[in-house]
Amino acid sequence: MRICFVRRNLSTAFIALSAFALVSCEVGASSVSGAPHASSASADSGGGGAATAATSTTSVVPYDLTLNWAANNESAVNRAGGGYRIYYSATSGLALVSTPSITVPYVSGLTAPTTVTITGLTIHKPFPVFVRIIAFSALVTKAGATATSVVSNEFPILVP
């Protein structure tokens, strides 16, 4: 298993958009002991399978990708109707509406889950898995839409 930390790009203070070198990830490292693999999510239609179509001519063994994020503090995220949505793709910069996603809704307890496992991925080097995340709630905004956060910066994960 490989466990990696997301490191901030010093020049922008945000997650790097494309520079894989900015992701600290050591093969075989176990720097996070007992890293969470709490939930195993099914990829959305057109997601795990479609977005992970072969990216080279070599045979690829599907793998699972577990993502962890910091919990939002807003109450509306951590109650019924709230949660997170993870967007992932082999292509950078896709419009969200076209990007496969997994919804991680609030279920019970104090907070919505902050981890998800995307199963059966086949995207691999030389193409990263581009991941973005938003928080959502059931609150209605002044504009009449469901309240969501601004989408996070794109986070590239390069799987050998």
Place this chain on the structure above:
Amino acid sequence: MKNLVVMVLAIMLAVSSVPTQALATFSLSAPHVEGEVIVHFKTSSTQTTRSHALARRGHRKLGELGAKHIMHVKLAPNESVQSALRFYENDPGVDFVQPNYIYTTNVFTPPSDPLYTQQWAFKNTGQTIVSPGGPDSPDATHSQPNGGTSGDDMSMEGAWAISTDCSSVIVAVIDTGVNYNHEDLAGNMWTGLALHGKNFVGTGAAGSADPMDLNGHGTHVAGIIAAQANNGKGGVGVCWTAQIMAVRVLNATGSGTTVDITNGVKFAVTNGAKVINMSLGGSGFDQTFSDAITTARAAGVVVVVAAGNSSTDVDVGTPSYPCNYTQSNIICVAALNQSNGLSFFSNYGTTSVDVGAPGSNIVSTWVGTSTKVTDNLTAGWTMAGGWGYTTANFGSVYNLIANPANFDASQSLNHLFALNADDVIYKSFNIAGATVASAAYYSELALTSATNYVNVNYDSSGGNPFSSGTQVGSFTSADNTGTGAYHQTFDITPCISTTCSVGFRLISDTSTAGYGVGILLFSISTTTPDATHYNVIEGTSMASPYVAGIAALVAAYNPNDSADQIVSAIKNSGVSLTSLYGKTTTGRAVNAWNAMTYLATPTLTTYSVH
């Protein structure tokens, strides 16, 4: 070359693998239930085909909506509605599929308080603000007509539709005190101490610890933050149930010191305030004051402050502290008029001033009965030496008491006061019955040297206040560091009587005469606290508490939010205004509804591949 072909092929595969089909017609931006959809199978569908369709995705039927082919469907765990819509849209056995939308009542019942319709900051209907009779009336000058633009408000009713409960949050009003007996505030006063807070400046109305407001300013601020709602009295505050902590650091004339304010901030932090409002300012950097705000930050306290009322860019001109401090828990607020324009008096600055909020023509709670008597300076003064009545033209003609009596404000004539003078002028006023009194005036000064000066005295027993009275001030030309006439206000509360005499005494040296001194616009203001008065005033002092109220509302709704997160929510969720572009750090006016629905962008922390 072969590698290039593989690469291109790979890219094509990767791109083509992303679904490009049209998504559901039904909007996913409207509120809907996650994990559920409503599927309208074709009427020709059979029970078997419908069951098979659900089974392929691990869905299950929750119920039927009036017909067997219209199903309320539960999705598989963690499957998005978007995914399910796409799946059923591609099923030839389905007519259409839609989210299970969430509907709520659209009717928010506005508060019934009688002055609510005057509170344009909450709901701007373009209403004209009617003064309830206080000394400050709506300002119809400065291109700022009384009456504004419908909708130019803080969307408060939308925020209240989410929550009006601020009862868990203590908001410290660090100001002139608060009239904690006011009918629209008493029920929301902090109860941690018997007097609902503490006094840090001089002696309060009922002793040294009493934070009772003896000015009016702090009571007005408190009402903006947390006047009670639906009690049939006055208006409402941003937070209908917040706990108001009265922290008196400014005296009856609105003046306080570093020590007073710093002690007040520390008191608020120590006693659990989550939000501090400071509608006050000074022009000098003050390390002790700044350190107190840093301490508040460490304790997770949001500090909301006023930008100041000098129509000045505080980044390049005279600064205004605490607005110009840089701690991340500070929100500095400019004032907006009733059409979302920058109020004519408001300070601004793209580095220091963060947001705008309503600050013109604001109705709120008041300390009590306020009376202001402006003396006409034409009769009744007992004078000796060189004093006399005269007039001067400062754009308009004003009456003056002056020394020399033929005082020449233009300083073009050789009219000088006498050398070695000790000249007294005084007048007696009946201010019996008041609780607080202050004297205010402007002076034109040309006293030449520090050894030529004017003392100010009062005496409650009448007569010459320089015989047995109390000195409250002394000034000379060098004290006026501004560009206009020198404005001073003195607390003369101990002088309250039927025979309160107030006087000026010019003392000059033997060597240098000057053009003298002219006193104009002399007035005495008195206040008697009661529980029923309201007033319309304006200033960035009024804009700041609107933001403090929003901070309290957000803090109550999101109790796990840090101070920095609350500040971020308020700043980032505002409405962009051209009037604030290039004037503030955000270019935005605060919007309570947006702040309540603001969600921070999540941050990925770790991942693992396995």
